[in-house]
Amino acid sequence: MGLTGYLLLAAALFSLGVFGVVTRRNAIGVLASVELMANAVNLNLVAFSRHHAGPTGQVFALFSIALTVAEVVVGLALVLLLFRAKGDVRIELASELKD
Amino acid sequence: MSGEQVGFWVVALAILGAGRQVVTSRNLVHTVLWLAVTLANTAVAFVMLEATFLAAVQVLLYTGGVLTLMLFGVMLTTRDTGFVDVRSPLHRGFAGGVLAAAVMALVSASILRTPLPEARVTAPTTEALGASFLTEHVLAFEALSLLLLSAVIGAVVIARRRDAGDPREERGPAIRPRAPRAAGGAVRLGAPEAE
Amino acid sequence: MPTLSDLGPLALDLGLLGALLLVFAVDLVLPHGRKRVLGLLTAALLTALFAASFTTSTAGSAFGGAYVGSEWALLFKRIALAAGALATLGALDHVDRHFPTRQGEFFLLLLFSLLGMTLLPGARDLLLLVVCFELMGIPLAMLASFAKADDTTGTHRHAAEAGLKLYLVSAVSTAITLFGLSYVYGLTGSTRIATIAAAPVTPLLGLGMMFTVAGMAFKIGAVPFHMWVPDTYQGAPVPFVAFLSVAPKATGLAAIGLLLSVAFREQRGPLLGVMLFFVVASVVAGSLLALPQRDVRRLLAYSGIAQIGYMLMGFAAGTVRGTAMLLFYVAGYAATNLGAFLVLEAVTPGRPGPTLEDLRGLSRRSPWLALALLVFLLSLAGIPFVVGFWAKLSVFLAAYQAGLGWLVLFGALMAIVSLWYYLQVAKAAYLDDPPPEERAPPPAVGAPLALAIWICLALVVGMGAYPRPFLESAATAAQSLAGH
């Protein structure tokens, strides 16, 4: 299967992530959806890297994974904070500031 | 259909099927587990793309580390509700579907209308990967290590219930979180506070 | 192979790293109750580094062209360091009062973020760029929530929400940026900015380029990526917001400037169109949404969104002059907005930040604070004798020279609308009577905070009276970027 197939797969995965981010009501569910988006990025990078000389694509993917890890760590900390404040982690609980 | 093609379709369907479960599954523990399945299948795809080192990293770091962390998060925060997420209202789901479909349409249209590189090259070795990391991208690598350090420091400070040296800490048990509010449509399946 | 000489252009960043480690080490040995020293130390170190930026040569290229030290980078380093130092001074008392045991971590996170900011403008590699962007951004989300929600005084009721909103928008934006960059890499085979600039235009590259910029545009709060801004400004600690409202914006603009003027120089046609859209949308939405606000932090948040619109006029012009004018605007805006938020912190310490009602009669309770606030507001509104006037005039000039006369006309009209809400604040401070029960003594302003406000005031007035050196260094910086 050629590059196109992998790219379309990644696009579909990214779209799934988008769907999850805007529809999941639990903050951790949202985080998981962001993970899907990040995973689509890695798939893209690795698929592309087969067509370019040099390790850049895979290095990029490694960086991307590490960035995502850092983000999840921080996200979970913030979710715990929300839980401590509201007793629940439904994302719409954090909607007191508006207008 | 060649073997490679069959492999691709199997992996693709597995990834997308598991991904669908991640965004729709109501039980949060299941969500995280399905995420693990997605990531593991992506690792398989990496292998098919001749990126074995990355596949290993994917399994070890993501599936091993991140998912454990997320599972902890689920356990800590949703034990009162039996790990069950509240379902989104229908219109929200519909709007999300439209958005996701639009993303898919735009990206795939762009992919299909772009001439893509054809020639394949041999996959870089793990040594080449390491060398690139520490020469070309060493500055980014150092910055990344600082980023991880800051994330850890920050996360610990934020997530810690009471601060070291905070006089309030000595005054007895930590304040318990408020009981979850019973919002409209919220389903409570879990056992009532079992502490 | 990297060698020691590669570190020359990074002298200031290494200094900052050293400062960070020093603060870290001192935090470990300081007993509780003495942590206030850490803030003073941070401020002193940042000030020293800022001073060193005038004597240290940081020109040159390092790490095989991944990093280029130039006037452009230097200018942003100075803005970040100065903003960091001023915000640290402004935050000292707040931090000491509200989270006395966590002062070390607060300033550490601030320093981490600053490190990302000083590194980014010199990056000539997309990987480095995105890592720096995150190094700047991730500590910010944590700082926004730093106060925690169980703060007993109620000042930080919305801490969790402020951070979570920033975080969520930031995480999704990062995913979008990375997604776009994956295509950019895929179609060009490199992450070096120099290589990318030569790539042919295809739909997928256009898409990748736009996603990259869109993902970064949230940091500067350009409409429609602005929605987290007012909420986070309202919920986060005010001195931190002072920092958040200027330094990351400057760095975000640096990132966009790099992409626009270097990386996608040849393919930037649609980017310029998007910049125009950002200008119009941000100026309209920012100005109109600021009108009904009663909470001054929210009001300033929306005003900042409109200001970003004016700044982006410089990019929309698509010329070196436009970039230069934008840089001048950024510097002026940084001093002004930082000062304005620090005044807000001084007015209502230990309470949720001021509404218009809280400001009533300020001129009688504290004439100097009221005067400082007035000067900052006039600068934001673009009235002569303060820097904001020159800033607006110069971006208008650049846009007009680039043939965007209609945009200038539009900007001028919207500037009138913006006067309305700035005057609302001035009116509350000067014309309205204080409520009878609040004939309180003037707010006690700590020395470091007062010093920071005074410095901002001096900058705003000084840059307004004699903008020449600032204009010149902005022009040099913009030229040095165009040269690479």
Added chain:
Amino acid sequence: MSPLYTALLCTFLPLAAALVLVLVSPLRRAGLAAGLFSVATALIAFGGAVTLLLERWSGAATPVRETVRWLPHAGLGGGAHARAVIELGVQIDGISATMLVVVTAVAACVQIFSLGYMAGEPKPDFGRYFTWQSLFLFSMNSLVVAPNLLQLFLGWELVGLVSYLLIGYWWSKPSAARAAMKAFWMTKLADMGLILALLVLFVDTGSFDWTVTTSAAGAVTLLLFFAVMGKSAQFPLHVWLPDAMEGPTPVSALLHAATMVAAGVFLVVRAFPLFEQAPTTGLVMAYVGAFTALFAAVIAVVQTDIKKVLAYSTCSQLGYMVAALGAGSQVGGFFHLTTHACFKALLFLAAGSIIHGVHSNELSHMGGLWSRMRVTSVAFLVGALALAGVPGLAGFFSKDLILEHVLERGLWAPLGALLVAAFLTAFYMGRVTLVALFGRPSAHAEHAHEGGVSLLAPLVVLAVPAAGVGWLGAKLSGLYAAPVHFHLSPVGMVATGLALAGLGLAYWMFGAPQGGGRLRAAFAPIGRLARSGAVNARFAWGYGVLGGVSSIFAWFDRYVIDGLMNGLGYATLALGARLRGLQTGRAQDYVYVLVAAMLGVGAYGAFWSR
């Protein structure tokens, strides 16, 4: 002392005074001492200005232009104009020397008058008032001596800011605060025209000088004129001026009669070389000016508030100046500015003295003041006659000059409008004078009495130039242009005739004890109306031709023009309030918008060139 230092002294002494008053709060809080201090500096500035003018007068001095480099080309100029440098400095020639004298003289008189007029204010407020006065004098002077448009703009803005403070002096009065806001807004709107004009001029020529030749003269001058319309209250941007009468009367005299509103006209006079390059703008100005002159004069006829009459009269006279400049007469416009400053300041201060005596602005509360306030009455009469254009007094000369030029240009419609306005001017001034000074005394006016010497001295001082400055016209115009020779032209005779007719009609209706026959009968309802003071705009149109038209105009002004301006403001506010709903507070909605915007932007990028 060299002219340069004298000019710097004139400009910066008031600033120094303001700074001293700001910083030395005991002095400011002392009240009267602060006032005397401010007056002293204003008088010194006036002395300096007179010296400058006399030097020019004697013909010995050449124009002075001293500048320092201020802004680099690197920042603002560049490109085709790489060597452009923006300068900061002082230019003293016939125009600025004359204007300096006018400004400092009026300011000094107003400040002296204020010593008595504001004496009832609390001491700190009194000090604050004089701080603003000094600051205002500085801003106005810095505008006057500016050597280029950029510096003139800076002074212009400063004048606007300080006037905001002065108009809003009585903050506790909501109407005053509103009026101050409105004045600020309208003039700010106009200022944008000035900024844009600067931009266009600079990009085209690389300079902010008014002496340059530019290919964009049409755009530049039209934008400049837009600014003038706001500052000098030309239709339809005049709506703020009548409202601004909420401020203390001396402030009205300073700002809305003699100096600030004249800044717009002064700008045109200064930038006249630019305007000469754009004949179309001249035409627009002539028509707008003439229409404003007529429109405001018509409205002034039915006003019952003495300050409102004078305010609309100011609008009308500014229209004269603009029309003159539009007709290409720099001398006519500037000379009318000079004479108008004298007699309008006099009128306002006299009105202030009357208000001080009667404690009311309403015409119906006055009457019979001639016998009770003789000095004030004489002063007011001199001003009114000068404004009406009675031969020999100041207004006569300048108005004659303007009409002659408009006729020369063959601008028939503006000429007609200006002539009608001349008639109406005489009529409404006659009416005010007759009703207030000679009418039947009302209960309020029974106990009217003159104020102290500080109220009367400025009146006496200003009455002299209001009566006589017209005779200096030839000499004054010779300072900056070919001297004009005054002679009574045919059109001048017509205008004088019309003015006398207007006065006569006013006398018939409001002055003559009886008689007047059929004409009086025809206008009787107006007379009743004016006497009663109870003009009801909705019914007034039925009462007579003049009153009807006037009331309709007043109504139109009040509800349509003003309403339109207010409506724009409200619409903006309402739009802002509606948009708030978009900010739902839910993070996921933010992400939704984020992704949707990403999609739009991405689609644009992907298919941009296809």
